[in-house]
Amino acid sequence: MNSTVTTDTKEAVWGGGNKPLNxxxxxxxxxxxxxxxxxxxxxxxxxxxxxxxxxxxxxxxxxxxxxxxxxxxxxxxxxxxxxxxxxxxxxxxxxxxxxxxxxxxxxxxxxxxxxxxxxxxxxxxxxxxxxxxxxxxxSHGAIETKGGRILQFVKADTGERASLADFAQTIPSERHEHENKNGLWFFSEGTLPSFTVNEVTRGFKANPNILIRTETITEDGEKTLLNREESLDKLKNAKYVVEGANLIHNEYGSRLxxxxxxxxxxxxxxxxxxxxxxxxxxxxxxxxxxxxxxxxxxxxxxxxxxxxxxxxxxxxxxxxxxxx
Amino acid sequence: MAHEHKLEIFRGLLKFKSNITKIWGVLIFLSLITAVEVALGIAKPKALTSSYFIGMKVINWIFIILTLVKAYYIAWDFMHLRDEKSSLRRTIIWTPIFLVLYLVFILLFEADYIYNIFKDGFVKWNF
The missing domain is CATH 1.20.120.80 (Cytochrome c oxidase, subunit III, four-helix bundle)
Known part of the structure; x- marks a missing residue:
């Protein structure tokens, strides 16, 4: 250390008002x-x-x-x-x-x-x-399986995505709604998807032109397309109908x-x-x-x-x- | 700083007459890069999506490198780091770069490990 630093420079460096980073x-x-x-x-x-x-x-x-x-x-x-x-x-x-x-x-x-x-x-x-x-x-809607996987639908002849509305059947059924007055913690029911799992499954069975696409990506970088038998087999695990995406369900695939x-x-x-x-x-x-x-x-x-x-x-x- | 601008980009290859023309020049350059990215993203050329470089698709390398190029020009010319003192510039740039590289390295390695556990493990999870 040089002890003979003049007061002048000391003032310039330590006296304040200095902008080292300009x-x-x-x-x-x-x-x-x-x-x-x-x-x-x-x-x-x-x-x-x-x-x-x-x-x-x-x-x-x-x-x-x-x-x-x-x-x-x-x-x-x-x-x-x-x-x-x-x-x-x-x-x-x-x-x-x-x-x-x-x-x-x-x-x-x-x-x-x-x-x-x-x-x-x-x-x-x-x-x-x-x-x-x-x-x-x-956009199209999908099925979620028991394991939380997403199954999407494709038209076999054109290869385009099929919406649920394209093939799902409407089965008239009675639905007993749970109400606030009957449940201690129950406030209201969330929005229901347009179709039930049953309606989608039935429609799928009735329409041979529809195939299932799974989430798994093939080596070509595309989603795996199942054939008719595999599709029918896969559909046995169907649990929910998913339309759109939120924090819990996501029709496009991984909810993450x-x-x-x-x-x-x-x-x-x-x-x-x-x-x-x-x-x-x-x-x-x-x-x-x-x-x-x-x-x-x-x-x-x-x-x-x-x-x-x-x-x-x-x-x-x-x-x-x-x-x- | 405030009133002086360095008007050269591409390491002096291109020198603009004024700060304003430099801004427009950088805009054109950034738009060009974005256009290339979008075109590649839509076309997805087979040659780039099926070839790999250090475990990642070549097309993804291109995307990431182009992103870093864009980030560089935004920081250097829009945020005028080019005109700042090099000590300030290095403090701002290298601190996050070091931390982020470290974090990305750890997380991606760990994720790959978990992927292999899922794949080779005895628990069936894809049903």
Missing amino acids: ASYGKLMMWFFLVSDAITFSGFIASYGFSRFKFIETWPIADEVFTHVPFFHGNYPMYYVAFMTFVLIMSSVTMVLAVDAGHKMQKNKVIWYMFATILGGAVFVGSQAWEWDTFIKG FADFFFFITGFHGFHVFSGVLINIIIFFNVILGTYERRGHYEMVEKVGLYWHFVDLVWVFVFTFFYLV
């Missing part, structure tokens, strides 16, 4: 938060990977799950998510433009770019809500897939939602001229960091939920 306090704290949030998201995605590797042979194929586009009927895998990704990247771009305009103290430009960013965020959250809605409602989908995209969607809210607050601050008076637009930059982070997380969610 970033303000607020910005550093934003980065702190983002790093910890990134690790949180990584934990979620890594545990998704854990469950997926655990059930690697039976995991749902994302292309077959997310096949819908609003206002269009038919099978369009990926297009809608690609659109969502683009919307988010685009809103990230308008955010950078807002930050750039802020550096140049161009108030009006900041206002318009912030407005575009908020709009993009709102479109994204709306799209995600729609995606959830379609996923929850489901639905759990992780709801949890991770939900957590991300919540980030986008709060990002939109924060953007709106900053947007009004810009309009009111708060940053003009303050002399700098660093607040826009800090929110911008958060907003880009949300975009960054989506890039990973997109890959691991929809592509890989």
